[in-house]
Each structure stands twice: as C-alpha cells, then as structure tokens.
Amino acid sequence: MTPVTAMKAVVVHGAGDVRIDERPRPEPGRDEVLLALEWGGICGSDVAYWKKGASGTAALAHPLVLGHEFAGRVAALGSGVTGLSEGQPVTVHPAQLIGEPPERLAGRTNLHARVRYFGSAALTPHTDGGFSEFRTVRAAQVRPLPEGVDTESGALAEPLAVALHAVGRVPALRGRTVLVNGAGPIGSLVVAAAKHRGAETVCAADLSSASLAVARRMGADTTVDISRGEELPHDVDVVFEASGAPAALGAVLRATARGGTVVQVGNLPGTAEPAVLGDLVTREITWIGSYRFVDEIDDALTALRDGLDVSPVISHRFPLEQAEQALTIAADPASASSKVMLRLGGGAPVTA
Structure with a gap:
C-alpha cells in the first residue's frame, strides 16, 4: 500500500479567499501526536478570517489553516508519548502558553498575554488550526473522549468549555x-x-x-x-x-x-x-x-459523558471540500444556521 504523504486543508489566504489546499501530511515529533481528524465546528472567528482577513485585532499576514473546534483519532505517536493509543478518539485543548503568566493570573491562564491558539493569526508565524485531514498536536493538549462520546460531539467540547467557563464566573x-x-x-x-x-x-x-x-x-x-x-x-x-x-x-x-x-x-x-x-x-x-476558558474542556467532556447533549446546536454538516459553502451558511443570518460542522475525514461523505 502506498503511504499517505499529502492531505487536504481549509486555508484562508485573505479576505474572501478560502481554498482547499494540498499540504504535506505531518509527522509527529517527540512528545507529539498525529491526529486523523474527523469533525470540525465553524466558529465566528473562522468566519471573520474568511470575510475580513482578520478576527478582532488578529490580522492575516500569511495563509492560515482555519479551525480550533475539532476532534478525531490518534493516527501515530511520537517518541516519548505515553497514555494514548492509535485509534483512540480524542479532542484537543487549543491553547499553548508562551512563557509563564504573572502570579496575579494564577489559575487564569486564559488571560495570559501570549498564547498560541489553534486557527489564530494573533502571533506571527500564525498557528494553523485543525480543519485538515491530519494534524500534529502536543500530547499535553490531547484530551481523550470518554466512552460513549463520539467525535462530532467531541469537536464541540471547546465551545461547551467556553460556556462552562462563563457559567463558572x-x-x-x-x-x-x-x-x-x-x-x-x-x-x-x-x-x-x-x-x-x-x-x-x-x-x-x-x-x-x-x-x-x-x-x-x-x-x-x-x-x-x-x-x-x-x-x-x-x-x-x-x-x-x-x-x-x-x-x-x-x-x-x-x-x-x-x-x-x-x-x-x-x-x-x-x-x-x-x-x-x-x-x-x-x-x-x-x-x-468571560473569555475563552482555562481547563473547563475537561469539565465539558465530563458533562458530555454524563449525558449533556450538544447535538441540537448542530444545524448543518458539510464535507471538507465544501468549506466555503459551509462558511457562507454560517455567516448568513437568513440561513437559520446554528453550529455548522465540517466532516474532515474518517467516514462516509456528508451532505448539508
């Protein structure tokens, strides 16, 4: 069997310019995990990068893979990774701190001034997101899905964590x-x-x-x-x-x-x-x-395990290849859309 060396990714190149680009399939380094991604949820920041070339004060300086709400399965483990196994369903915590926050922000890492967040142009070089068929992730950011929680629901653990953080305020x-x-x-x-x-x-x-x-x-x-x-x-x-x-x-x-x-x-x-x-x-x-979240993604996964059903917020599903159509629906108030999902891989074709 010929090994897979390329993958598709949803890449925004500028305002109004999103493409399905072919990129090399990454390989996991030490303490990294290669994920075969299955589902991604479109957020308002994804729409903003596509429509305006910026989300808030974060402006595109070069092409960016969109997406910070995603889930899939472990495809390969880099050296030094323990506690995970190939085929295991997982989601990710999308934030990586750069340096240590000041003591006054102890327990509030969401407020640290320098954070790399998946699918964000806040720093240069930008931090590619997870709207792709594969992505390498630091093992420390991987969160296994509880038994009974599928990867579509797992992709929504991130926005659920935002909601739980807000409620926790x-x-x-x-x-x-x-x-x-x-x-x-x-x-x-x-x-x-x-x-x-x-x-x-x-x-x-x-x-x-x-x-x-x-x-x-x-x-x-x-x-x-x-x-x-x-x-x-x-x-x-x-x-x-x-x-x-x-x-x-x-x-x-x-x-x-x-x-x-x-x-x-x-x-x-x-x-x-x-x-x-x-x-x-x-x-x-x-x-x-209330801004993003700290570790409430773990609380979100526990809530999903205990029966909190996030499926009612899903209004549309599109295959990765129709990402621009999905963004158009997500951005249009007349579409009556709620959460628009992208099928990134790992299953049967999806239609809206």
Whole structure:
C-alpha cells in the first residue's frame, strides 16, 4: 500500500479567499501526536478570517489553516508519548502558553498575554488550526473522549468549555433565575451549561425564532422573541449577555435584578458604539467579562459523558471540500444556521 504523504486543508489566504489546499501530511515529533481528524465546528472567528482577513485585532499576514473546534483519532505517536493509543478518539485543548503568566493570573491562564491558539493569526508565524485531514498536536493538549462520546460531539467540547467557563464566573448558580441574551451556538450552550450547573429557570432571548428553537432544545424553560416585540423578563438574578450587541445592553441591564450580575460572553466591538448603561450604576449591577476558558474542556467532556447533549446546536454538516459553502451558511443570518460542522475525514461523505 502506498503511504499517505499529502492531505487536504481549509486555508484562508485573505479576505474572501478560502481554498482547499494540498499540504504535506505531518509527522509527529517527540512528545507529539498525529491526529486523523474527523469533525470540525465553524466558529465566528473562522468566519471573520474568511470575510475580513482578520478576527478582532488578529490580522492575516500569511495563509492560515482555519479551525480550533475539532476532534478525531490518534493516527501515530511520537517518541516519548505515553497514555494514548492509535485509534483512540480524542479532542484537543487549543491553547499553548508562551512563557509563564504573572502570579496575579494564577489559575487564569486564559488571560495570559501570549498564547498560541489553534486557527489564530494573533502571533506571527500564525498557528494553523485543525480543519485538515491530519494534524500534529502536543500530547499535553490531547484530551481523550470518554466512552460513549463520539467525535462530532467531541469537536464541540471547546465551545461547551467556553460556556462552562462563563457559567463558572458566577459560582453560586444553583436555584437562581437566569437570562441568556443571544441564542447563537455559544448562547445555546450557555443555556445548557446553566441548567447543568443547577439554575432554577433559564430564559433565552434572541431575534431569530430558529435560534430560540435550538435554545429550547438545549434546555431553556422560556424564550423571548425580540423580533416580535416581546420584552425581556424582569428582576433576573444572573444574565449572560451572549449577543455582543451594544444596542442590547440597555434592555439587558434593565432586566437584571438590583444587585444582580451580568456576565459578558459575546464579544463587544473594539470601536465606539452607543449604549445605554445608566442602570449599571443605579441598580448596582456587577458586570463581568468571560473569555475563552482555562481547563473547563475537561469539565465539558465530563458533562458530555454524563449525558449533556450538544447535538441540537448542530444545524448543518458539510464535507471538507465544501468549506466555503459551509462558511457562507454560517455567516448568513437568513440561513437559520446554528453550529455548522465540517466532516474532515474518517467516514462516509456528508451532505448539508
């Protein structure tokens, strides 16, 4: 049998320019693992690199393999790797710290100033992601999937970890009322994470009826369709703002109980935008940010093992070769998409 020496990868070359490139299949070095990848989930940052050539302040300086949500199976082990075996289903923690964070950030490695994150142009050279048929990964970043968790669900351990980190920013959530404003993939996963952590009732709000349907399937007790003029609930203990829309902040703060907490999960713009913030002071609201995650990917895998079902957030599936079509669907609000998945390899062909 002729050995495989090449692979396909989803590579963004600039704004509006994504290609399926052929690249050499990598070989694992010491303390590395070669993964045969099966599933990847498209994130907003992947869409931003494709549409704008940048995600936030991270701009493309050269081509980049997209993707930081992915899972597959161990294909080969480099020297020095123990505790893993060929064929084992795994996902990855996408972050690698550069240097040590300061003592004041102990336990908060997600805030370290220099991090290599799969599928990110934040540093040059960029850090290629996992939207490819194969990828080498440091063994320390590999996370075995629990028994009963398939690789499609395993690829969503990363965004679920983002949701669990957000929920963990409010340690005492059990028995409290929760509002999730913005029911995209992360918002809907926050719904599930809040219920998983014991919230008494969870309300989801969005402009899209399709997104609200997903939120209900993920465990929302009630929903608010803002496009129909429905109003947010009042006196909510904890609000997770997952839309990232400055125009929504006034209503979100008004919905928060006096002395309550707002966790900002959705990325807010880095430019000046009008927003109504008066209630932040007069209602003495605690407003805190939530960024990526620390080690909550391990908690995510435990939750998946224990039965938390992430499949309702999946709206579309495409083969790797149709990555541009998948990105187009993920970027189009009219498509009613939630999480769009790429079949990277390891199985039968997939159609949308």
